Amino acid sequence: MKHKSEHIKPGKSKHISFLFMCLAFVLGVTNLASQACPPSFSCNSNIQVSLDINCTEEIKASSMLKELTFPESEYTVTIKNKNGKILSSNIIDKTYIGQRLEVSVKLNRCGYSCWGYAWIEDKLPPVITNCDTVEVDCDADLRAGFGVPNITAFDACGPATIKQLPDVVTPLPCSSPFIKRIERPWLVTDVYGNTATCIQVINVRRFTLDDITAPPNYDDFDRPALVCGVFNHFLPNGAPDPVYTGFPGGIHCDNIQQHYVDTRFELCGSAFKILRVWEVIDWCNGRDTTFGQIIKYLDKIPPVCTVNPNDVVVLQTDPKKCTATYKVPPPKATDCSAFSYIVGYRLRDHLGGFGDTIYTKDIVRNSDNTFTLTALPQDTTIIIYKLTDACGNISYCSFDVHVKDKESPSANCEGYIVVSLRENGWAELTATALNSGSEDNCGIVKYEIRRLDTNCPNYPQDRTLRDKVNFCCTDVNADPTKYIKVVLRVTDAAGNTNECISNVRVQDKIKPVITCPADITIQCYVDYKDSTKTNGVATAIDNCMATILPFKDDVRLDKCGIGVVIRKWVAVDKQGLRDSCFQRITVVNDNPFSEDHIIFPADTIVNQCVDAAKLTPEYLDSKPKFVSKTCADLAVSYTDEYYTVDNACQKILRYWRVINWCDYNPNDKNYYTHTQKILVQDNVGPVFISGCVDRTIVSKEGDCEEEVHHRVEAHDECTPDNKLKYSWEVDLFSNQTIDRVGVGPAVSEKYPVGKHRMIFRVIDACGNVTKV
Numbered sequence: 001m002k003h004k005s006e007h008i009k010p011g012k013s014k015h016i017s018f019l020f021m022c023l024a025f026v027l028g029v030t031n032l033a034s035q036a037c038p039p040s041f042s043c044n045s046n047i048q049v050s051l052d053i054n055c056t057e058e059i060k061a062s063s064m065l066k067e068l069t070f071p072e073s074e075y076t077v078t079i080k081n082k083n084g085k086i087l088s089s090n091i092i093d094k095t096y097i098g099q100r101l102e103v104s105v106k107l108n109r110c111g112y113s114c115w116g117y118a119w120i121e122d123k124l125p126p127v128i129t130n131c132d133t134v135e136v137d138c139d140a141d142l143r144a145g146f147g148v149p150n151i152t153a154f155d156a157c158g159p160a161t162i163k164q165l166p167d168v169v170t171p172l173p174c175s176s177p178f179i180k181r182i183e184r185p186w187l188v189t190d191v192y193g194n195t196a197t198c199i200q201v202i203n204v205r206r207f208t209l210d211d212i213t214a215p216p217n218y219d220d221f222d223r224p225a226l227v228c229g230v231f232n233h234f235l236p237n238g239a240p241d242p243v244y245t246g247f248p249g250g251i252h253c254d255n256i257q258q259h260y261v262d263t264r265f266e267l268c269g270s271a272f273k274i275l276r277v278w279e280v281i282d283w284c285n286g287r288d289t290t291f292g293q294i295i296k297y298l299d300k301i302p303p304v305c306t307v308n309p310n311d312v313v314v315l316q317t318d319p320k321k322c323t324a325t326y327k328v329p330p331p332k333a334t335d336c337s338a339f340s341y342i343v344g345y346r347l348r349d350h351l352g353g354f355g356d357t358i359y360t361k362d363i364v365r366n367s368d369n370t371f372t373l374t375a376l377p378q379d380t381t382i383i384i385y386k387l388t389d390a391c392g393n394i395s396y397c398s399f400d401v402h403v404k405d406k407e408s409p410s411a412n413c414e415g416y417i418v419v420s421l422r423e424n425g426w427a428e429l430t431a432t433a434l435n436s437g438s439e440d441n442c443g444i445v446k447y448e449i450r451r452l453d454t455n456c457p458n459y460p461q462d463r464t465l466r467d468k469v470n471f472c473c474t475d476v477n478a479d480p481t482k483y484i485k486v487v488l489r490v491t492d493a494a495g496n497t498n499e500c501i502s503n504v505r506v507q508d509k510i511k512p513v514i515t516c517p518a519d520i521t522i523q524c525y526v527d528y529k530d531s532t533k534t535n536g537v538a539t540a541i542d543n544c545m546a547t548i549l550p551f552k553d554d555v556r557l558d559k560c561g562i563g564v565v566i567r568k569w570v571a572v573d574k575q576g577l578r579d580s581c582f583q584r585i586t587v588v589n590d591n592p593f594s595e596d597h598i599i600f601p602a603d604t605i606v607n608q609c610v611d612a613a614k615l616t617p618e619y620l621d622s623k624p625k626f627v628s629k630t631c632a633d634l635a636v637s638y639t640d641e642y643y644t645v646d647n648a649c650q651k652i653l654r655y656w657r658v659i660n661w662c663d664y665n666p667n668d669k670n671y672y673t674h675t676q677k678i679l680v681q682d683n684v685g686p687v688f689i690s691g692c693v694d695r696t697i698v699s700k701e702g703d704c705e706e707e708v709h710h711r712v713e714a715h716d717e718c719t720p721d722n723k724l725k726y727s728w729e730v731d732l733f734s735n736q737t738i739d740r741v742g743v744g745p746a747v748s749e750k751y752p753v754g755k756h757r758m759i760f761r762v763i764d765a766c767g768n769v770t771k772v
Contacts, residue, residue, distance in 0.1 A: 038069045043105055043114035050123040055094045055156035057120075061105045064116055069107075076106040079118075094157045096120040097192065122192045126155040131186065131198035138179050138204050138253035148202055151186050158191040171254075172206075174284035179206040179253055206253055209282050213249035214291040215242075225296035228270055228336030229304075239264065239274050240295050248278050248291055255284045260293075269337025269390035271299045303335035303387040305397030312400045313383075315376065317407060322442040323375045324403045328383055330370060331397065337390035343371040346382040346398075358384055376403045378442055378494060405494035409440035413488040413500040419471050421508045425543040430468040431488060434502055438490040446491040451484065465489055473544030475506040476574035511577035512546030515539050516569050521586040524561040525630035528585050529553075538581060540571035546579075547572055559633050560662035562589055593632035593660045599625040600656055600674035605648075609682045609718030609766075612642055612650055622676070624656060633661040645679075649718055649766035652678040685768035686716035686724055688760070691745075692772045704753045711746040712760045712772070719764035731757040 043064045051057045061075035062068045079087045080102040092101070097120050104115035130152045141147035144164055153160045165185035172178050182202040189195045216223045218240075226240060233241040239262045251258045258280045265273040274295040281288040315324040328343050344358035362375045373383075384398045413434045419427045431447035438444055448465035456462065456472035465487075475484050483503035491497045517535035522528060531537050531551070540546040549570045557563035565585040572578045601622035606615065617623045617638070624636055636658050643651040659671040691712030699706045714724055728747055730740040734757045740749070747758060761771045 037107075037110035037112070038067075041107060041110070041112040041114060042066050043103075043116040045116045047103075047116065047118050049092065049118045049120050051092070051094065051097070051120070051157060053124060053127070053156060055122065056091055058091045059101075059103055059118055060090070063118070064103050064105050065114075070109070074108055076108055078104045078106070080104075092120055094122070097122050097157065122157045122190070122194065124155075124157075125194040125196040126153045126160040126188045126190050128153045128186065128188055128196050128198045131200050133201040133203065135178075135203045135205060137250075138207055139250060140204075142182065142202065142204075144184070148184075148200075151198065151200060153188040153196070155190040155194075160188050160190045163187045163189070174206075174255065177206055178203045179255065180204045206284075207250040207256060208285075209256075209280065209287050209289050211250040212256065212280050212289065215246035215248055215276075215278065215293045217294040218245060219294045219296050225298045227301060228297060228299040229301045229334075231297070237262065239276070240297065242276075245276075245293070245295055248280055251280060255282055257281055257283065267298070268392075269299045270297075271336075271391060272297050299336045299389065299391040299393065301336070302393035302395035303331075303333040303339045303389050304395065305385065305387070306332045306334060307397065307399055312380075312402050315401060315403045317378055317403060317405045317441065319407070320441050322378050322405065324378075325372065325374050326376055326401060327366070327370060327372045331385040331387060333385075333387055333395075333397070335387075335389045335393075339387050339389040341385050341387045343373075344384045344386070345373065345376075346384065347377065348379055354382055376401060378403050378405050405442045405492060405496060407441050408496045408498045409438055409444055409490045409492050411488060411490045411498035411500040412437045412439075413502045416483070416503045416505065418505045418507060421471065421473065421476065421506065421510070421543060423510065423543050425473045425508075425545075427471045427506065428468050429471065429486065429504065431466075434486065434488045435490070438488075438498075438500075440490070440492040440496075442492050442494065444490050445493050448489045448491070450487050450489070452487065471504070471506045473508065473574060476508045476544060477506070478574065478576035480505075508544050508573055508575040508577070510543045510573075511575075512540045512542035512571040512573050512579050514546075514548075514569060514571040514579040514581050516567075516581035516583040519584040519586070521588060523591070523631070524587050524589040525591075525628050526587075528565050528587060534567075534583070534585055538569035538571065538583075540579065542571070542573045544573050544575070551583075557587055558662075560589070561631055562587055589631040591628075591631075592663070593629070593634075595672045597627045597629070597632075598658055598672055598674075599627070601676050603677040603679075605679045605681060607681050607683075609649070609684070609716075610680060612640075612652060612680065615652065615678060615680070617654075620678070624658060624674070631662075635659045635661060644765070648679040649682045649764075650680040652680070654678060680718075682718040682764070682766040682768065684717065685770040686714040686719070686762045686764050688712055688714045688762070688770065688772050691760075699753060705750050706753075707748070707750050709746070709748045710758065712762075713745060714762040714770065716762075716764040716768075718766060723765055725763040727761045727763075729759040731759070 044066060047063060049057055049059060049063065059077060059079060061072055061077055064077070077090050079090060081087060082099055099120055101118045101120065102115060103118045104113055106113040128151060130149060134148060136142070136147055144150050151162065153162055163186070165187055168183040170181045172180055182204065184200040184202060186198050186200060187195060188197070218225050231240065233244040235241050242260065248258060250256065258278055260276050260278045263275040267273065274297070276293040276295060278291040278293065279288060280291070315326055317324050331341055333339065343363060344360050346354040346358060349355050362373060364372045364374060366372060381401045381403065382398050383401055384396055387395050387397070414436045417429070417434065419429055421427045429449065431449035434449055435447055448467065449469050450465045451462045451469050454460070454462045455474045456470055459470045462469045469486060471484065483505055486502055486504055487499050488502060489497050489499045516538050520535050522534065526533050528534060538548050540548060549572060552568045554566040554568070556565065565587065567583040567585060568580060569583065570578055570580045601624060604620060604622060626634065636656070638654050638656045641653045643653070645651045654676040656674040656676060657671055664670065691710065695710065697706050697708060712726070715721060716724060726745040727743045728741070729738045730747070731737060732739040732751070733754045759771060761769055763769050
């Protein structure tokens, strides 16, 4: 059955009535037929569900139904949260406070169901505990949580805030055992605004003189005496403040008052004793009593230096000395009493420590009662003060004095020095060898040397300070004005340094040894200047890798390259030292020049119109070539003869002649000849450039004929114009019959009236014909 309802939010004053209609179904189950279903079945549209003291509550069918007809077990309750999700349990906790849940109830036996809304809220106040009446002494701390216990509170639905309200104090008369009663209100509020209150009663007991106790003595028996420099709380009269040395116990009740008188007794230095007499009266009965208190204020602490032991005084050695003079300032110290002091010192021993011995020698006491140390060594010295105050307390304090030698050594080195390389090409120069009388007030402990620059392989560290440096072949220079600069550094025990620069000349006194290639005989066509073909180059050994200079040849060859070459090899090292040797190169010719060494140019045909004068060997790229001409002194010449032939424009016969002047004999005329044939061919005919146009001639006298003069002109790239050959034919009346013929480029004849055709031919020197 469907039920319609409308939710009314809490706090609304308007009421709306709803009609819930339920339809009953008759079920066909025989065992339920005797139990009638109710005629009506409806839910409350809105209910308020308040959580219990455990902050939980179960929503039952009875919570929602307007009338519960059957036991709870006959109903099924389903709850949905605000997102429409069905809850797993009908027991609601604080998670749902403030939410509206949809609750449906189903009567299982009848199938009826209805639904409404449940608002979840917390209406229970917090539970207050420990709010009982308490009794406290009149000198108790009345603050909550100190002399008076705090109340406690609990709320199952969340934290509760506890607030203390102002106390209500009621003074009580002397007849009461309590001096006053305090009523302390408390307000406890939970997170949902529910509150609970309670009033805590505090009864403050009244003291009598029997409850008063004497303050403690500070005499090293009852309690430790007050110590000067530790206790610093005094009254204006100089006596210790009773706030810190104590009052009689129980005097803080309103009926009790006290008063004291101090008597001072002086001791050593700033020490003293106080006899403090207390008088106490109870105003409720007029009784009084007295107490005596002894307070000792003693100077038990020796003077305390205020100087920082980590401070170090740095001194410089006296001029030309290795010790320093130091006037020790008075110590900075605090003490309750006046103090005096003396000075001593500790020195570092051979193990590096300072030991326990305090030295007093070389100390001068000055007229102003200060002290001067006259011979502090170059090192750290511990200056020790011994301080004694007026009460005999002794203390020691110290600080370090560090004497530094800030005087740089005097560095003196050799101005110029010569270093000679060994057979391996290396030499060394030590720092001590460069030194020339360097000195220092405290003594030199280290000599070091470095090069300003170096190109020696594998020794870049020579640019840094070392005990020695290296020199190599790259340092050798034949120029006597060139030097290698080196730096000598001297260092004293304090690390002070000084440097000087010296000039080093590096010499190589070992000259190279050269070995020439073996003598050789070569053919004249071999390039004797190519050393790879003449047993290679000379070699040399030297401690500094000598350089082989370019060879120089004494050439003794004839014009055909036959003879001897004397080759001189020279090796030179960086110092300029030299060694030389000679190699003999014999040049022979085992294969003399012959016609077999000549490749004459072949016959050629030129298929273009070219002036014969231009057909040079260079133009044709057609010259004699030689298999080898190294061993010959050759001369090449040619002469041309020109011919006119039928099968070409022109024919040239070129007569070559090759002479080897090495074996030429005018009587024998032993030279070599060859005839080369060159044909020039042209397949392009002449071109008519004028006279090839139709003409109309008018007879002037009307005699039906006229003198005709006509001339043509042609041009050819290969034949001069004056050597072109012309011919002509005339076809009178253009009837395809040749009537007249002639030669030459011009026609001058009389022709009858009519249309005639002239045919001109031109032939170039190569036989090409052009007809128009």
